[in-house]
Amino acid sequence: MNKTLKVILNILIVVACLGFLVSFIYLITSIRYKNRDVEDPVETYAGVFDYRLEHRAYGEVLTDYYVRRMSSLTAPEGYEDLYRVGEYAHTAFMSRVYEEKGDAEKVSLCSEKVKSLRSRLGDYAYTADEVDEMIRKAP
Secondary structure (H helix, E strand, O other), X not given: OOHHHHHHHHHHHHXXXXXXXXXXXXXXXXXXXXXXXXXOHHHHHHHHHHHHHHOOOHHHHHHHHHHHHHHOOOOOOOOHHHHHHHHHHHHHHHHHHHXXXXXXXXXXXXXXXXXHHHHOOHHHHHHHHHHHHHHHHOO
16 A cells, blocks of 8 residues: 555544544533433523513513413413513503503503502512613603
């Protein structure tokens, strides 16, 4: 066999071995993700929900609230906080909309509902002040 051919084949063998080694290391490190399919979706969403509240991303909270309400009008287990905060934000926003339109009857209904919802927020009572502030600052 030609000497240059042997060198080329040896280089290809080394490259193939390195590729195998990298693939094997990737396989070993990805084993920690094998249980991802058994993660609790409620626990995962709770972390996302808290992150969104921390960063005052109430638009995303409302989007999730609307999407979940499409499938279930009552809060599924673990999503009660989302429903309470989402319903408060929605009602406060609609109160502002009715106020802008000059519909005093609907404004009074919404303000009563906002007071009722505010008392049910529990640990998330601080969100009511943040939502109210955002709605007041809206142009």
